[in-house]
Amino acid sequence: MKAAVLMDYGQKVSIEDVQLKSPKKEEVLVKIKAAGVCHSDLHVVQADLPLPVPMVLGHEGAGIVEEIGEGVTHVKKGDHVVLNWVPHCGKCYYCLKGRKDMCEHAQRSAEYGTLLDGTTRFYKGEQEIYQFSMTGTFSEYTVVPANGVIPIRKDVPFPQAALVGCGALTGVGAVVNTAKVTPGSTVAVIGAGGVGLNVIQGAKLAGAVKIIAVDVVEEKFAMAKHFGATHTVNGAEDDVIDAVLELTEGRGVDYSFEVIGRPETIAQSYNVLGKCGLGVVVGVAPPNVNVSINAFSLPSQGKTLTGSWYGQSNPAIDIPMLLDLYMAEKLKLNELISKTYYSLEGVNDAFDNLAAGKIARSILTI
Known part of the structure; x- marks a missing residue:
């Protein structure tokens, strides 16, 4: 499968052939259908957010559940989902206080470029590939924690659904x-x-x-x-x-x-x-x-x-609510999409347009 990978700082993002391991317990394999190109991704490329490389970028995305790991009950194969880049553990100090956006476990894993168990699912041969914010949406498929997928209604277009995963919710x-x-x-x-x-x-x-x-x-x-x-x-x-x-x-x-x-x-x-x-x-x-x-x-x-941080949100509640507002024509999402690229190959052009500051959002459809 293909993914947009920042191989090293100072380089352009490259489209690489990578391997993806199957989901483990309480993880989900998602076929990505659309991903938004956000400033946070650009911050990584520009080394303003110093994270481990090589890394599959992208954190704003939507797609279809392809496979579920043991213990996953809230989604099934074929469900449409939006990815949640703060998949809370539900057990740490801040989760227990009701601040899932401040989850200590999720923040630590994001800093390490791994999933919640401290390991990665992306590889290129023997080389370990990290993933941005436990999502890695600039890829044909990705594996994320169970709390990293929010089931959504199937009548919402994937590009608009992707935008709710970060920009709109934040x-x-x-x-x-x-x-x-x-x-x-x-x-x-x-x-x-x-x-x-x-x-x-x-x-x-x-x-x-x-x-x-x-x-x-x-x-x-x-x-x-x-x-x-x-x-x-x-x-x-x-x-x-x-x-x-x-x-x-x-x-x-x-x-x-x-x-x-x-x-x-x-x-x-x-x-x-x-x-x-x-x-x-x-x-x-x-x-x-x-x-x-x-x-x-x-x-x-x-x-x-x-x-x-992340709109201080509860994604499981707030993401479906925002999509309901969109479908009721009370929330503008169509107008946010300035440009659509129909492959991962458009990612560097999307970054250039974002850095120029004259667009709202670019979308990669995959």
């Missing part, structure tokens, strides 16, 4: 689960890419009355307004903080979301907040990056800055 979840945006509130979204557009439409669903989209690429603003932005700010031309204050009668916004992962935009997301405002960092910055904010403003203005 963006909408940050609004609904992390920030709990209230009706009538004001929101700033810094970064109007694929995830940022989902934050924007999440804020609209939550009833925000003023949604300010901030970016440096003018071409993104028409899409941002289509997804629900009421105002736009071009950070390449205007002072972002002054512009947001002007749009909010000098007070700042109730909620802000940073969806880029850069220290300067994270600081902006804090500084555009009004008193008692809540800023949510969704963008993934390199591990060695620090952010500077004014210490006095924390107690004097009562601001809060927090993070959101």
Whole structure:
């Protein structure tokens, strides 16, 4: 079978013939039908997320169950599924606290590039191939933990279903689960890419009355307004903080979301907040990056800055719910797909377009 593999840092992703071992106990073999190309994948290619290589990339995907391992009962062969890249263990400290997105076991396995048992399923001859976030969706088939597959309705197209596996769930979840945006509130979204557009439409669903989209690429603003932005700010031309204050009668916004992962935009997301405002960092910055904010403003203005990982979601509940919203024409997914590639061969072109910052999402159909 073929898979898109980052063989070493500093190289292009290559399409390799690899071997895949059968699923073990509580694992599932999935035939991948569609995979989204996300900034997190690009971060690995650019060495901003230092993970072991060679590695099968891709974490946003949907497909069909091909085979189940011993003990798997919630899916069967032929089921349509979306992959969940935080397959929680259900036993660690954070899982028991109800924070499955912070599962210690899943996070450790993702850092090692293995499945939950510490081993891999991809090989090229005798060489072990790691897989990104226990998914590896840039492949014809993959093996994932049982909790890594969420059964979905069969009338949803695979490309749109794939987008819910990361971009839509992360963006909408940050609004609904992390920030709990209230009706009538004001929101700033810094970064109007694929995830940022989902934050924007999440804020609209939550009833925000003023949604300010901030970016440096003018071409993104028409899409941002289509997804629900009421105002736009071009950070390449205007002072972002002054512009947001002007749009909010000098007070700042109730909620802000940073969806880029850069220290300067994270600081902006804090500084555009009004008193008692809540800023949510969704963008993934390199591990060695620090952010500077004014210490006095924390107690004097009562601001809060927090993070959101995978939309602080419960994928087994939230993924089917988002797909129901899509089928009811209340959630935009079709419009997120800027370009479709009909083989894995398009992956490097998709990365180039993503790095250029002028698309929402590219889809690989496999």
